[in-house]
Structure formats: C-alpha cells, structure tokens
Amino acid sequence: QKEVEQDPGPLSVPEGAIVSLNCTYSNSAFQYFMWYRQYSRKGPELLMYTYSSGNKEDGRFTAQVDKSSKYISLFIRDSQPSDSATYLCAMSWRGGKLIFGQGTELSVKP
C-alpha cells in the first residue's frame, strides 16, 4: 500500500461546478499537507498548504485536513477552464521529505 493514495481521475466538470479532490494517507506522523497544481508540460507549483487539522481558505480554494481519518481534501468553488490541470497532494513530517500522491487530472469544460 502506498503511503499516500490519490484517485488519478481523469475528472471532468462543467464550468462553475464545485470540485472536490481527495487524498488518503497511512503515516500518522505527517504534519504538513500541501496541494500542488501542475499545468500540462510544466513543473508543479504550490497552491496551498495546511498544518495539522482544520480548514484553510484562499479565494475559490479550500484545503481541509482530517487527521483522525487520515484524509485531506481540496475544494474548488466556481471552477474555471483555467483550473484545468493535474492536482497533486503532498505531505511531510516536520522538515521531512515530501511524499506525493499520484495526482488527479482535472478538466473544466466551458
């Protein structure tokens, strides 16, 4: 079993939809949880990070962590075609190496 599991999709939604992307993990030592966005043929870029449990909001994006269930989510409100990309979750313990999920390919159709 991988330490971090993420449904690779692909996921296709109409413009304006609410998107939910999820990852599960097995290592309870993880403290930092990140979401990277990767456009086609580009390198990943950090979108959001959270520390420990709870929610964090940034514009149309909300990151949620449930440490008791070992489950993290990224919600995108009012999705736009420009949100079409692969979204990778990543996590680490304090100062540790990042462990990435497989990435979910998202397509937002106009």
Place this chain on the structure above:
Amino acid sequence: NAGVTQTPKFQVLKTGQSMTLQCAQDMNHNSMYWYRQDPGMGLRLIYYSASEGTTDKGEVPNGYNVSRLNKREFSLRLESAAPSQTSVYFCASSQLAGVNYNEQFFGPGTRLTVL
C-alpha cells in the same frame, strides 16, 4: 530571476548510453531534489541534497548518480540508460530541509525517452 532551470528539455537515448541532466537555481536555496514522474505514479524522489556537500538516496535511486556541484547546481547522471528510465524528470529546490514545511520550487522538467 529564473527560479529553477533544467537542461535539456527533451532527450532521446539508446539503451546503454549515458547522459547528465543539469539543474540550476538562483534563489539561494540550500536543498535540491531530483524526481521522476510516470503516469499513475506521481512524483517519486530519486536523490536529494539537503545542503551543499551532501547527497542522499530517495525512493528510487537505482541506476542514477548525482553531484551537488555547488550551492546553485545539482546534476543527475544516468550511466547506462534503460527503457525503464523513460520518464519526465523534475528538479526542485527549497530553502532548507529540516525546518517546518518544505515548500519546493520545481523546474520545467526534462522529457527523456530511452529506446
């Protein structure tokens, strides 16, 4: 300020050939990393360098070697390429491994095909 740069962008090798992928960063970061990305596998760490003068193996180091040439540059070498090394290779850097969360900045990638 170019961030993380990688050369070459594309490369085709024959089985058994060798090559070196180059990476440089201009953000004065201490730590640098090499990943490979394969369909359905996410990003897997090959090697990393927590600071100048140190290198360590990651999850999939077999068939690769690295050199941290100086603080800016970190190269990845394939001594005898195999078709299983066909992948997209990303270099990344971060301010300091070992402190809080580890935001990594990625280069644009090198697409390598081994025939």
